[in-house]
Amino acid sequence: MVRYRLQVEYDGGPFVGWQRQETGLGVQQIVEEAILAFSGESPRVFCAGRTDAGVHACGQVAHFDLQRADVSAKTVQGALNHHMKPHPVSIVHAEIVDEDFHARFSATEREYLFRILNRPARPALERGHVWWVPQPLDDRAMHDAAQVLVGKHDFTTFRATMCQAKSPLKTLDELTVTRVGTQAGEELHIKARARSFLHHQVRNMVGTLNLVGLGKWTSADLQAALDAKDRAAGGPTSPPDGLYLMRVGYDKI
Amino acid sequence: MVRYRLQVEYDGGPFVGWQRQETGLGVQQIVEEAILAFSGESPRVFCAGRTDAGVHACGQVAHFDLQRADVSAKTVQGALNHHMKPHPVSIVHAEIVDEDFHARFSATEREYLFRILNRPARPALERGHVWWVPQPLDDRAMHDAAQVLVGKHDFTTFRATMCQAKSPLKTLDELTVTRVGTQAGEELHIKARARSFLHHQVRNMVGTLNLVGLGKWTSADLQAALDAKDRAAGGPTSPPDGLYLMRVGYDKI
Known part of the structure; x- marks a missing residue:
């Protein structure tokens, strides 16, 4: 074999x-x-x-x-x-x-990228490959607020109700928001890195950070939502279009 | 009006x-x-x-x-x-x-980007948005050879036979080849800038530079092809998938 x-x-x-x-x-x-x-x-x-x-x-x-x-x-x-x-x-x-390698159980790190196309005009070239947010987003406020989520937390607020994980406790190692100029225009790139994620966790975090970017939420609101440990306290789930599984890390054997 | x-x-x-x-x-x-x-x-x-x-x-x-x-x-x-x-x-x-602005006749510069996905695996995410060349390309040899084409020349060798332009004389202001790491892997970006181009000129230049990248042609071969002023002396026309009209320049009025 x-x-x-x-x-x-x-x-x-x-x-x-x-x-x-x-x-x-x-x-x-x-x-x-x-x-x-x-x-x-x-x-x-x-x-x-x-x-x-x-x-x-x-x-x-x-x-x-x-x-x-x-x-x-x-x-x-x-x-x-x-x-x-x-x-x-x-x-x-x-x-x-080796036969003891398992794609899922040997993985020690997952890295996701979420792309938001942030411009008034809807996407043509990147249709289906980005989440289109036409209103201007404050990427620095989003990045600062995102740091509230970094670390070991009960992520029930950002967990799909149908999530089958045994525990809502996860350690988020990195969550950054950067504005980048791409071929198609202004994009926000949200990078999320952790050993593992709950179901919809990245999309729920992105949907909530979007509220911060729009000026509707502050870092304190995000903190309160996290503390509530209640999916109803979080922002909406972002569409899947902008989400990419970029990299899976494994310990060297 | x-x-x-x-x-x-x-x-x-x-x-x-x-x-x-x-x-x-x-x-x-x-x-x-x-x-x-x-x-x-x-x-x-x-x-x-x-x-x-x-x-x-x-x-x-x-x-x-x-x-x-x-x-x-x-x-x-x-x-x-x-x-x-x-x-x-x-x-x-x-x-x-103003009414004297004309998208075509007022334009003083056109800039095109041509994207080659240069990796063994065919494109999934960028399908239709890049030209896939699985063999390793020598991007530095391509860039060096490309400089043969920069300047004012008779571009008959790189002109579609159905091209309706009155003259094959064009001034190519810039033709650069750069290797860039993108989300989907290794790409070659070919940038072409001129006041105007002949029909299929960019795709014919790219298809010919590809021969240089594969090691089949040298800069001297490219020079000889240009000098021949004969479409049959040039390389094949690249597919359209990788070509983007990036920018059109106009004189400030």
């Missing part, structure tokens, strides 16, 4: 999310069908972060096993990219790893 | 190009139909650079006239963006200008 580790890039737009679902096409299904097509085997593919519908990835990590032991990582990458061709899913990197 | 100047962003993917055509939808038609929808008038819209099918724009400039004189530039922008909503076309800026 050989275990393969993949780095997967995808446009979340056409998918119901990473996970296989009966309601539509998941990225997992695309990858699993491509594996079957080239190898004749049907292993399950495990990923580091089960992204929601519409959420993108540059650095999703996944793993799967093949019983036959004669396929190089390069062959796997080429074969998968060939068979997934009609879909916006691409294997950016593939390598053979 | 009031003349409006627009800055237009669009994803060229779904369109036959800027110009109205019977074979499909042009960006011009989208804008003209939106003007009719909100004003009841049917002016012709003139643009600075008639981009081909699949070519994108961040900074296309266009102008049109309205007979009624009571519509602010901000209202025009909002109304057009509303009526064009299903299409990836957006008015990024609108202003009222």
